[in-house]
Amino acid sequence: MLILLFCHPFLFAQETPVKQPLNIEARKDSSQVSIKEALPELKINDSIIANDILLDTTQISTVQDSIKKDSVPPKKQFIDDQIKYKAKDYQKTVRSENKIYLYNEAEVYYQDTELKSGVIVIDYEKKEVYAGRIKDSTGTLTQAPYFKQGNNIVEPDSIRYNFDTQRALIWNSRSEQTVGGEMNVFAEVTKKENDSVYFLHEGKLTTSKNLDDPEYYIRVRKAKFVPKKKVIAGFSNMYIADVPTPIAVPFAYFPMSEKSSESGLIFPSFGEVNDRGYFLQNGGYYFAVNDHLDLAVLGDYYTNGSYGFRTETNYAVRYKFRGNFNFRFENLVNSQKGFPDYSRQTQYNIQWSHNQDAKANPNSRFSASLNLGSSRYYKDSYNQVNTGNHMQNTLTSSISYSKSFPGYPAVNLSLTATHSQNTNTEVINMTLPTLQASMERIYPFAPKSGIKKGFFQNINFQYNLRAENRFQTTDSLFFKKEMFEDAKTGFRHSIPLSTNFKIFKYLSTSVSVNYDDVWQLKTIRRHDYDPELEEAPIDTINGFDRFGQYNFSASLGTTLYGMFTFKEGKKIQAIRHTMRPSISYGYTPGFDQYYDEYIANEEGETREYTRFEGGIYGTPSRGNSNNIGISISNTLEAKVTDKDTTATEPKKITLLNNLNFSTSYNIAADSLPWSPLRVTGGVPLFDNKMTINFGATLDPYAIDNSGRRIEKFNIDNGGSLFRLTNANLTTSYTISSKTFKDSSIDRKNDNTRSGGRDDDLFGVQQDFSDGRMFPDDEDEDEEEEDTKFYGATLPWDLRLAYSMTYSNSNRQNEISNNSLMFSGNVELSPKWRMGISSGYDFKNRGFTYTQLRFERDLESWRMNFSWTPFGNRTSWYFFIGIKSSMLSDIKWEKRRNPDRQL
Numbered sequence: 023m024l025i026l027l028f029c030h031p032f033l034f035a036q037e038t039p040v041k042q043p044l045n046i047e048a049r050k051d052s053s054q055v056s057i058k059e060a061l062p063e064l065k066i067n068d069s070i071i072a073n074d075i076l077l078d079t080t081q082i083s084t085v086q087d088s089i090k091k092d093s094v095p096p097k098k099q100f101i102d103d104q105i106k107y108k109a110k111d112y113q114k115t116v117r118s119e120n121k122i123y124l125y126n127e128a129e130v131y132y133q134d135t136e137l138k139s140g141v142i143v144i145d146y147e148k149k150e151v152y153a154g155r156i157k158d159s160t161g162t163l164t165q166a167p168y169f170k171q172g173n174n175i176v177e178p179d180s181i182r183y184n185f186d187t188q189r190a191l192i193w194n195s196r197s198e199q200t201v202g203g204e205m206n207v208f209a210e211v212t213k214k215e216n217d218s219v220y221f222l223h224e225g226k227l228t229t230s231k232n233l234d235d236p237e238y239y240i241r242v243r244k245a246k247f248v249p250k251k252k253v254i255a256g257f258s259n260m261y262i263a264d265v266p267t268p269i270a271v272p273f274a275y276f277p278m279s280e281k282s283s284e285s286g287l288i289f290p291s292f293g294e295v296n297d298r299g300y301f302l303q304n305g306g307y308y309f310a311v312n313d314h315l316d317l318a319v320l321g322d323y324y325t326n327g328s329y330g331f332r333t334e335t336n337y338a339v340r341y342k343f344r345g346n347f348n349f350r351f352e353n354l355v356n357s358q359k360g361f362p363d364y365s366r367q368t369q370y371n372i373q374w375s376h377n378q379d380a381k382a383n384p385n386s387r388f389s390a391s392l393n394l395g396s397s398r399y400y401k402d403s404y405n406q407v408n409t410g411n412h413m414q415n416t417l418t419s420s421i422s423y424s425k426s427f428p429g430y431p432a433v434n435l436s437l438t439a440t441h442s443q444n445t446n447t448e449v450i451n452m453t454l455p456t457l458q459a460s461m462e463r464i465y466p467f468a469p470k471s472g473i474k475k476g477f478f479q480n481i482n483f484q485y486n487l488r489a490e491n492r493f494q495t496t497d498s499l500f501f502k503k504e505m506f507e508d509a510k511t512g513f514r515h516s517i518p519l520s521t522n523f524k525i526f527k528y529l530s531t532s533v534s535v536n537y538d539d540v541w542q543l544k545t546i547r548r549h550d551y552d553p554e555l556e557e558a559p560i561d562t563i564n565g566f567d568r569f570g571q572y573n574f575s576a577s578l579g580t581t582l583y584g585m586f587t588f589k590e591g592k593k594i595q596a597i598r599h600t601m602r603p604s605i606s607y608g609y610t611p612g613f614d615q616y617y618d619e620y621i622a623n624e625e626g627e628t629r630e631y632t633r634f635e636g637g638i639y640g641t642p643s644r645g646n647s648n649n650i651g652i653s654i655s656n657t658l659e660a661k662v663t664d665k666d667t668t669a670t671e672p673k674k675i676t677l678l679n680n681l682n683f684s685t686s687y688n689i690a691a692d693s694l695p696w697s698p699l700r701v702t703g704g705v706p707l708f709d710n711k712m713t714i715n716f717g718a719t720l721d722p723y724a725i726d727n728s729g730r731r732i733e734k735f736n737i738d739n740g741g742s743l744f745r746l747t748n749a750n751l752t753t754s755y756t757i758s759s760k761t762f763k764d765s766s767i768d769r770k771n772d773n774t775r776s777g778g779r780d781d782d783l784f785g786v787q788q789d790f791s792d793g794r795m796f797p798d799d800e801d802e803d804e805e806e807e808d809t810k811f812y813g814a815t816l817p818w819d820l821r822l823a824y825s826m827t828y829s830n831s832n833r834q835n836e837i838s839n840n841s842l843m844f845s846g847n848v849e850l851s852p853k854w855r856m857g858i859s860s861g862y863d864f865k866n867r868g869f870t871y872t873q874l875r876f877e878r879d880l881e882s883w884r885m886n887f888s889w890t891p892f893g894n895r896t897s898w899y900f901f902i903g904i905k906s907s908m909l910s911d912i913k914w915e916k917r918r919n920p921d922r923q924l
Contacts, residue, residue, distance in 0.1 A: 106131040107142075120146030126156065127165065140165030154180040183214075190214035196233050205278070205908060206233060207253075209245075220247040226261075227253070227276065229906035230882045237881050238262045238904075242274065252277055260912070269912070285310045288320065289911035295404070295919065297356050297363075299325035303405070306332075314339050322405070327355040330405065345376035345390070354402060369402060371395030374421075385426050392419040397445040397497050404919055417443040432462045448497040459487040477523045486516040490638050512638035513541035529580050537572045538639075545633040550621040558622055569616050569634055569642050579604030595661045595672050606651040613642040648689035656681040679704035679713060693733045696722050699744060712755040720744035729832035749828040758819035782845045782859050783823055786875060786888065818848040840864040853879040871895060882906065895920045 107113065112125035121143060124130070128142040140156035153167040169176045178195030192212045209225035222245040230236035242255035252275065259270030277284055290305025306320035315337045322330035330352040338344035350371045357364045374392035394417055400406060419441035427433040438456045443449070461484050468479040490512055495505040520534035545567045549559045584599040622629045632641050658678035664671075681703040688695045699720040706713050723731045724739035736745045827839040843861035850856060855877040861870035871893060878885040884905050889898040897920045903913025 104132075109142075122146075128153075136170050137167065138165075138169075139167040149184060149186045151183050152181065189216075205229060205276075205906075206231075206236070207247075208233075208239075218248055220249070221245070222247055222253075222255075225255075228882065229904060229909060232881065238883070240274070241266075248278075250278055288318065291913075291915055293916060295324075297326075298328050298354075298404075301325070301328075303330075322352070324355070326358060329353050332405070341379050342382045343376060343378045343388075345374070347375075348373040350395075350399075350403075350405070352403060352405075354404075367398070367402070369396035369399045371399045371403075371406075385428065386424065388423045390421040392421060392441075393417050394419050394441050394443060394450075397443065397448040400445065401920075415444055415446045417441070417445065430462075431464055434458075434460050434462075450493075450495050450497070450500060452493045452495075453490050454493065455491060457487070457489040459485075461485045477521055480523060481519070481521040483517060483519040486518075487513070488516075489513040492638055510636070510638050511543045514639045515539040515541075525578075529578055531576070531578050533576045535572065535574050537570065539568060539570045540634070540637065540639045541566065541568045542634060542637050544636075546631075546635055547633060548618075548620045548631050551623055551626075553624060558620060563633075567633065569613070571610070571613055571642050573608065573610040573643075575606065575608040577604055577606040593663050595663065597658065597660045597677070600657045600659070602655045604653050606653075608647070608649045608651070610643050610647040612645040612647075614644070616642040617644060646690045649686050650689065651684070651686040653682065653684040676706050676710065679706055694723060694731055698722070698747065708755075711757070711761070712753060714751065714753045716749070716751045718749040719747045721747050725832070745830075746828075747831045751826045752824065754821070754823045756819070756821045759815065759817050782857070783821060783843045783861070786857075786859075786873070816848060816850065818846065820844065820846040837865060841870065843870060847875075853881075855879075890920075 107122065107124060107128070107130045109124040109129070110127040112123065113128070114123045115121075116123070124142040126140060128139050130137040130142060130144070137153060139153040141152075141154050143152045145151065153169075155163045155166050158164045167178050167181055169178075169181070176192075176195050178192045180193050181190065181195075182192070183190040190213070192214070194208075194210060195212065196206060196208045205227060206229065207222075207225060207227050209222040211223040213221045213223075215221060222242065225242045225245050226236070226239040227242065228236040228239035230238060239261050240258050241261055242253075242258045245253055245255035247253050255274045255276070257270065257272055258274040260267045277286065286308055288304070288306045288308055290302040292300070292302050294300050301322060301324040303322045304320050305322075306318060309317040309319070311317055316335060318332075318334045320332045320334070322328070330350070332348065332350045334346070334348045336344075336346045348371075351368070352370070353366070353368050355364075355366050372392060372394055374390050376388065376390035378387050378389060420438060421440075422436060422438040424434065424436040426435075436458045438453070438458070440453045440456065442451045463482040463484045465474060465479065465482045467481055468474045474480050490510075492510045493505055494508065495502075499505050516536065516538050518534055518536045520532060522530065522532040525531050543564065543566060545563045545565070547561045547563055549561070551558045579602060582601045582603070584601070585596055586599075587596045588594055616632050616634065617630045618633070619628050619630055621627070630644070632644075634641050656678065657676070657680060660675050660677050661672040662675060664673040681701075683699060683701055685699045686697045688697070699722070700717070701720065702715075702717040704713050704715045721731070722735055722737075722744055724734050724736040724741060724745065726732050737743050821844065823843045825839060825841055826837060829836055829838045841861055841863045843859075845857070845859040847855060847857035855875075857875035857877075858873070859875075860872040862868070863870055869892070872891060874889045874891065876887045880902075882904060883902060885902045887898070887900045890896055897918050899915070899917040901913065901915040903915070904910060
């Protein structure tokens with residue numbers, strides 16, 4: 023086949039000496055030109071052209087065969103389709119020689135292939151093709167051959183191919199092999215033996231994108247190449263900046279495939295730690311199960327006897343779901359037997375994330391976010407440095423399935439399993455499962471279509487069911503029989519009945535009645551005080567029991583507007599105040615029928631109790647509750663003159679997001695009927711990019727010397743109108759070099775995959791077993807902005823978070839928390855990035871957790887260094903390695919993990 027077979031993306035060629043190219047203007051006086059002169063780069067030898075052939079440049083003679091019928095059958099043509107070709111300066115077909123000559127910007131198209139070059143010669147007689155370069159007016163070789171077959175492209179210096187033997191010689195070619203689009207291969211000489219075997223001489227393999235001068239490559243002296251399968255090479259060693267390194271192997275095997283991933287070994291990292299000796303870490307095997315599922319099995323081994331085991335899998339089905347599941351187990355031995363610090367422990371961690379495509383099924387949805395395991399996993403693991411989880415001390419999980427049944431009335435069902443774990447106290451709370459069912463609101467007195475008006479038409483009710491099975495346990499009893507013995511199960515049926523309407527057109531009124539019916543499978547019975555046991559015994563009774571209760575509530579509210587305008591010419595044109603006052607009433611009767619009495623001590627003291635104590639959904643209300651609630655919310659906005667002179671309307675800005683006041687009065691209370699006044703608010707700054715949130719609790723009652731509230735107003739006790747018991751203030755601000763151009767902030771680190779925070783205020787987490795820890799830059803495909811002469815743009819970002827808490831509930835008058843945290847990154851150059859995460863505790867007068875980060879993009883390599891210089895998490899980590907996943911095992915890393923805390 024013409025051109026279809028003479029080249030492959032892995033064929034290469036070398037630069038050869040050339041003669042002076044054809045000068046057509048200088049040869050107008052002659053009708054014949056030597057082919058050697060016309061095509062200076064053509065290698066003339068006996069196998070191609072035996073004699074010097076003269077090329078007629080003035081005319082093309084067409085020879086007609088006088089014999090219409092020949093007894094000798096014609097030879098089988100070696101082409102199956104029409105060949106299209108063209109050239110800028112010169113193209114000629116010599117039928118007597120069965121050759122086509124193309125010169126300057128020559129192009130040939132055949133089926134799904136195309137060939138472009140400075141000069142192309144196609145020999146029909148000898149079934150050979152040649153393509154090479156020509157010299158321009160400055161004597162520089164230009165127009166190197168360009169060959170494309172399908173999606174594969176090869177760019178050699180010259181090509182020589184024989185159609186009959188299907189062999190080819192190609193010099194100095196370079197091509198990108200389809201291995202995730204990462205591997206580039208060079209060779210001085212490539213010999214094509216057949217369609218499936220190629221031999222390379224003096225080849226270079228690299229993932230560098232600089233094909234002319236790669237920053238590194240693996241030199242192979244001789245190699246055998248099987249297209250789309252493998253490269254088998256002899257002695258191979260790495261060159262960095264054309265300098266040989268000691269990194270060498272006697273033979274090498276490079277798998278080649280069009281698939282994005284292939285199964286294979288994962289080379290381990292090696293090193294040494296003081297308390298565990300030498301180690302091999304994160305070695306194993308990767309299974310590319312199919313296009314939807316993969317699996318990595320990794321392991322660690324330390325010479326002191328410690329070992330670890332991990333499985334990591336990712337799965338995805340397009341338009342349906344995707345997720346990942348990781349299981350990690352570590353058996354950690356510290357120090358050596360006989361030493362006082364010797365210890366042995368096991369720990370594990372399970373992470374699962376599952377997300378369903380929103381379009382997969384509109385009526386049902388399944389999702390999972392799981393992160394559970396040993397409480398000391400993030401403290402002691404040698405494969406995980408996640409300061410965010412270490413300092414937050416809480417692991418949470420949720421697995422849920424929801425199903426909706428459309429129609430009228432629509433019904434929604436959901437089944438959820440939750441987990442919450444405190445890594446300090448090692449207490450685990452779980453619900454296995456939680457069932458929720460709800461029916462949409464029904465308006466029995468309203469028409470099926472149209473607007474609902476008035477008290478009766480807005481009457482509605484619905485039904486809600488919530489059932490839970492709760493467990494509370496510790497790390498040592500997790501999923502053991504003791505965990506299930508103290509399980510608590512409960513059901514709550516709720517039927518709310520409500521309506522809303524307007525009074526005098528301006529007062530919004532709502533009225534509701536709610537009925538709850540609670541079921542329990544365990545109750546208690548308290549007995550009178552037993553002198554022999556010196557306590558009042560409690561019996562647990564297994565069996566179904568229930569109680570019902572109801573309450574009534576009503577609310578009345580409105581919205582008031584106030585406008586203050588300024589004189590013309592002022593920057594502030596007007597200020598608008600929006601106030602929303604509301605008053606509410608709630609009544610809950612007492613359900614004394616569910617309460618009994620017992621003798622609590624030897625003095626004969628009588629106390630009340632209910633058999634539903636310890637239930638999931640609380641106990642029946644005891645005594646009447648008559649509460650009147652009062653709340654006022656405020657917002658403040660302003661109209662200012664817009665800086666844009668073309669704007670026709672003033673600009674609206676928010677001065678006060680909210681300022682809320684709330685309190686309540688209990689009519690049925692015997693003493694202290696007023697509850698503390700709660701004040702909350704938020705002030706936006708810098709065009710709403712920063713908000714200061716504050717809150718305060720003001721108690722109208724005084725306290726005695728022991729700190730108890732007394733039936734006396736604070737102002738009557740010689741104090742102020744209110745007593746400030748606590749206050750808090752929080753704010754956060756994110757700014758970057760793009761703040762004034764684009765509101766989006768670049769965040770290249772993903773801390774949440776390992777259960778960390780969604781920011782880097784506690785530093786960037788490091789999962790040493792995750793090969794994606796150092797991803798390629800996300801901005802590589804973005805167009806670079808032109809900068810002015812003597813000017814530079816340094817991309818940067820900064821995140822601030824401030825928190826302060828004031829406590830004075832018992833006259834302590836102290837600031838219990840006052841800290842500022844910050845995190846920032848700056849790109850000193852397009853390839854150099856630095857970052858810091860730290861903070862300062864103004865109360866304890868010291869720096870909080872601090873991490874320094876340095877990253878250097880070395881084109882095909884990446885260098886990373888992170889350092890925690892002080893504190894109980896002192897550690898550092900250095901990494902340098904190839905970014906390509908294919909050669910990711912070529913790396914060097916060194917680290918010092920945080921000291922183990924007993």
